[in-house]
Amino acid sequence: MARQNRRDFIRNSVVAGGIALSAPVWIEKAFGIEAGMAVASHIPRDGWVNLGCPAHNCGGRCLLKVLVRDGVITRIETDSREKDTAADPQLRACLRGRSYRKRQYHPDRLQYPLLRTGRRGEGQFKRISWDEAYDLMASKMLEIKEQYGNEAFHVPYGTGSYSHLNGRWPAARLINLFGGSLDYYNSYSWAAISKATPTVYGTGVCGNQRQDWLNSKYILMWGWNPAEMRDGTNSEYFLKLARQNGARVVCIDPRMTLSAVALADEWIPIRPGTDTAMMSAMAYIMIREGLVDREFIQTHCIGFDKTQMPKGLENEESYTDYILGNRDGIPKTPVWAAKITGVPAATITRIAREFGTIKPAMLYQGYGMQRRAYGEQPVRGGCVLASITGNIGIPGGWASGIALQPGGGPFWSIFPTGINPVKAKIPVFLWTEAILRGPELTEKEGLIGVDKLSTGLKFIWAVASNILINQHSNTNRTAEILRNEDLVKFIVVQDQFLTSSAMFADLVLPACTHFETWGLEDGWKYGEEVFVMPQIVEPYGESQSDFAICAGLAKKLGLAEAFTEQLDERGWTKRLWDEFRQLRFPELPDFEEFLKSNQGVYTVPVEHPEISFADFRRDPEKHPLKTPSGKIEIFSEQLFRMDQPVEIPPIPKYIQEWESPFGPEADSYPLQAIGPHYMSRVHSTHDNIDWLQSAFPQRLFINSVDAEARGIEDGDEVTAFNHRGQIHLPCRVTPRIMPGVVSIPQGSWSHFGKDGLDEQKNVNTLVSERWTPLAFGNAQHTIMVEVKKR
Amino acid sequence: MAKFGFYFDASACSGCKTCQIACQDKNDLPVGIRFRRIYEICGATWRQDDQNTWVPEIAAYNISVACNHCEDAPCVKACPTQAMYKDDNGIVAVDPKKCIGCRYCEWACPYGAPQYNKKLGIMQKCDLCRDYLADGKVPVCVSSCPMRALDFGPLDELQKRYGNQTTLYPLPDGDLVGAGWVIKSHPAETKAKELSARIINPEEVKNG
Amino acid sequence: MADNTLPLVIFTLLVQFSVGIVTVYGLFLLFPHFRSKNEIPRRFKWILIVSSAAALVGVAASFMHLGNPLSSYRAVANLGSSRLSLEIFTVLIYLGSLLALTVLQFVIPYPQRHHHWLTILTLIAGIVVIYVMATVYLLPTRPAWNSIFTPIGFYLTTLLTGSALLLLFQINSGSWSSQKALAIIIIAISTLHLVVLPFYMTWLGEANDATRASLEVVLKNQLTLFLLGIVAMGLTASCGLWALFSIKSCMIKNRYLFIPSIAAFIFAWAAVIIDRVLFYLHGVSVGGF
Helix, strand or coil: CCHHHHHHHHHHHHHHHHHHHHHHHHHHHHCCCCCCCCCCCCCCCCEEEEEECCCCCCCCCCEEEEEEECCEEEEEEECCCCCCCCCCCCCCCCHHHHCHHHHHCCCCCCCCCEEECCCCCCCCEEECCHHHHHHHHHHHHHHHHHHHCHHHEECCCCCCCCCCCCCHHHHHHHHHHCCCCCEEECCCCCHHHHHHHHHHHCCCCCCECHHHHHHCCEEEEECCCHHHHCCCCCHHHHHHHHHHCCCEEEEECCECCHHHHHHCCEEECCCCCCHHHHHHHHHHHHHHCCCCCHHHHHHHEECCCHHHCCCCCCCCCCHHHHHHCCCCCCCCCHHHHHHHHCCCHHHHHHHHHHHHHCCCEEEEECCCCCCCCCCHHHHHHHHHHHHHCCCCCCCCCCCCCCCCCCCCCCCCCCCCCCCCCCCCEEEHHHHHHHHHHHHHCCHHHCCECCCCCCCCCCEEEEECCCHHHHHCCCHHHHHHHHHCCCCCCEEEEEECCCCCCHHHCCEEEEECCHHHCCEEEECCCCCCEEEEECCCCCCCCCCECHHHHHHHHHHHCCCHHHHHCCCCHHHHHHHHHHHHHHHCCCCCCCHHHHHHHCCCEEECCCCCCCECCHHHHHCCCCCCCCCCCCCEECCCHHHHHCCCCCCCCCCCCCCCCCCCCCCCHHHHCCEEEECCCCCCCECCECCCCHHHHHHCCCCEEECHHHHHHCCCCCCCEEEEEECCEEEEEEEEECCCECCCEEECCCCCCCCECCCCCECCCCHHHHCCCCECCCCCCECCCCEEEEEEEC | CCCEEEEEECCCCCCCCHHHHHHHHHCCCCCCCCCCEEEEEEEEEEEECCCCCEEEEEEEEEEEECCCCCCCCHHHHHCCCCCEEECCCCCEEECCCCCCCCCHHHHHCCCCCCEEECCCCEEECCCCCHHHHCCCCCCHHHHHCCCCCEEEEEHHHHHHHHCCCCCCCCCCCHHHCCCCEEEECCCCHHHHHHCCCEECCHHHHCCC | CHHHHHHHHHHHHHHHHHHHHHHHHHHHHHCHHHCCCCHHHHHHHHHHHHHHHHHHHHHHHHHHCCCCHHHHHHHHCCCCCCHHHHHHHHHHHHHHHHHHHHHHHHHCCCCCHHHHHHHHHHHHHHHHHHHHHHHHCCCCCCCCCCCCHHHHHHHHHHHHHHHHHHHHHHCCCCCHHHHHHHHHHHHHHHHHHHHHHHHHHHHHHHHCHHHHHHHHHHHHHCHHHHHHHHHHHHHHHHHHHHHHHHHHHCCCCCHHHHHHHHHHHHHHHHHHHHHHHHHHHCCCCHHHC
């Protein structure tokens, strides 16, 4: 921790509100008010405060216990409530939350607005005042709206901040008040899985509350690594409890992940992108050996075999037809699948028998397997396997797919962004297409809401987002696009650090951290809680909350009233808190009382976990699914009608990826690369925290078989490359990854050299911008590379 | 006064290192000093058959070690200035006024517990968060673990609850130094021995 | 270990060198056949200056490896159980005795009898120092060091460096028998080094995983250095042999005799420095913890 900056920080805090602050504090002490209480919203607390951990897109929502002394955070601990049961477990933070002081007081934090002076990407800026920044931004907004209309605006995908009040939501609200912007649908996390799951179940809410996992006897963790990316605080802990309850756990994953080590009885390495082949072979065994639940299939599914095809489509290829090879002459046997997946046929057969016989069973799909070319197929494939084994709507079962939690919530954001007057929406991943050829986009590129766009994107306002450069595919390509000032006229990046995206901004606005403003958060995908996040320290330098920045801009645009509704951050937090009482938690205490109690989190214990489709299971006639047939659509007529049988088949099929070890590209680039989430980062957040980077340094993970063949030893500097670019980084030779596969954890910050190319450690430099056929999603793990010693 | 110690469940440890970071935060440690270290143990052979399938024989697990506050602590014996001492609670700690930073304790310790602080020129190490003991709080590493793989308490209570095991391959035999902890093996331990598994993340645990 | 390795290499080598000088000289005291009545005592002062300087610089170097030398006066506090404490204690005894002896040479010249006893005391203290120094490294956590090979190696280094220096002193000015004897000692010790080496390496390969890892450090990571060390030790023996034949063949004053003896001195030092650096580098801890 840089002592100098910390002193400056303390000095700034004290100067900024010293006299005003200290008086009430002494009054507090004089009147014996207990430590931890705030007399007014902007006064920092002194003592231990319980509050939600700053909300990044980490997969967890945890409780922090923060020690504040003289307006400085000096220690961070976590939930230590007495109870720690399955029904109401402690919400323990991981190393990313625990190291937050290093982020909070990082010497590189942005202090004031910056105006670009050099070319985009060179990172040359000069300091300007907030007034100048607002004036400039407002004038540019009005100019571009005048010239191009609101469809030229875009507030890109950004998940760097998720405190319901901060992040891109206030920006979206303001832009909507300003006339709207080109909106997006889908996400970088879950494009294929959120589109494909409803094609089977009519909804994405097909999961169970996690306490139900303790009822399961067989858990296939398919490309799922909750111990590292958390997938909801405590998911890995629930699995531990499930195992203690007698569940057998098998991890199917190209890597022996942190989860595999701690939770699995067996690790089965599989080639990335071949999951549907293994699923098909499992179905083959189950069909051949009579391990499918015939009765359930009959009453609850359609499309399994020719006896239950949709009306008029009786002669189309059914699921069984595909599996047995009745039409294409290729029975999807384990031997067939072994060549593709790299998993021995005997293993596939055994797993099929295990999954078919041990009841109840869970097939949990991780998100890496769907974030790739044809990612929709393994999603549907997993759902189908769950269905034909009858693991739907029963305790200990799991419908697979995106499996959002039933019961209403949690919510990613309940902040009212209002109605977007612009009706056009593009898939989230295609924003670069909207820049390059906006008016040419059609429904073939996933454009909805309008037939054609009137303009390309001209104004980008990225808030809490590193999408512009770091997290989008093919960073060199994106950089070239953004450098062109004729394409995008104005780029604003609002962040806490000068990220690689911020380097390409025309205007950089410093946002403060969650400790420095008000907000609240609830669970990440799962959970029955809501956290309060009071302001506990003063914002650093001139940084402001995302909300406040938007409010300041709104004033310039004459939209202040409409935007703020006369509430500040604290006011909005209270309002959203009350909203939660309506939405989910009728017993939620009064906001002021709750703050006084210093509880930090309100939880509802789960004694009887809710199970999706329990009603449907009991009575499919009375409680049909929201699918066209009312049943589980193994064969989807909707997909069939799209008439793209090769890339969007109506039944789940294995499709060889457009970059795979089986194509001609493998001659030059024989290794599959994946870019998984890394324990030391949340996407690209925390890449500059030294404690975290020393615990998990950014490296390329490679198997010793591949390393030896290339003369590479553990710790060597290597170059990973393909025709899109190259990156240099140290390597770790490990047996915990399948030969033929290398892992380059995602989120490492890009940095462009003088030649304009990014050769740092960012995997996205090597990734194609091509999208998936159904969901228009990011196929960000479909990468072929070669690796050589540097 | 009761003697306190750690319990570590290797079968539940994912290697997430939250315990390491929690400790670094509480003790304001510079990068490179780890009162608690997480060692990644791994051994494997990979076999490829003619179907182009791959089969691993693999054993992997993690060992999270801070200090075992040994009954017969070799660091206390080795220290020339008696800076390293065992207090009334059985906690082995460093007196910073006496330490000369000769690093002999570092050589003597089988677990890598004493850490050399380059800036201060003295040794530092886990002290079982003894300032928390008085308040009845457990060490931060224990309360931090997302997998609940760590526990803490009077050693005899831990032994009653979890048994007497003090060694896990490839750690040296804990009984030789009276290591004051209880440990539970990972199921892969036998296989790890067969495969001559060893530490594969030395760069993440070495001092400085 | 990289930070404090160099100071420890310097410390151990220079203290061993200092003891070596006094020890080998002690042999001359015990065997008067090898000296004439006057010549050694006349140069005894200067031999002691070198020995004292080496010991002082060595001890100073040992302070360099401490992170906090200001408290180092406490370092003899744990004589009961700390071998390091004992090492420091014995080194101080030896140093005190050696310095006293050196000073006395200038104040009250030889051949006063009490010098003889002080010399014997210094000699014994030196021999004890080497032994205690070796025991510091007999740690169960560092298996490669934890064998009889460590004290053997230390003593061999002591005798080799000491005799190499004394040969330089004796060339052309000492008795032929002393010169020959010193040359023979140099040949013998360096040859013994090379003879013991394969036994040591075999033992490393067989004892346990940590010693095997230590062997790997030497043969894989430090192969070049290792081979250079062997070459240097071999050249030491050769130069010793060369010196011996030169001495034997021309039992008259001949300035060319300096050449083999200086060469022997340089190669001996090269060999022991490499040997000591490798000693520290290959001290792998049990399990790697």
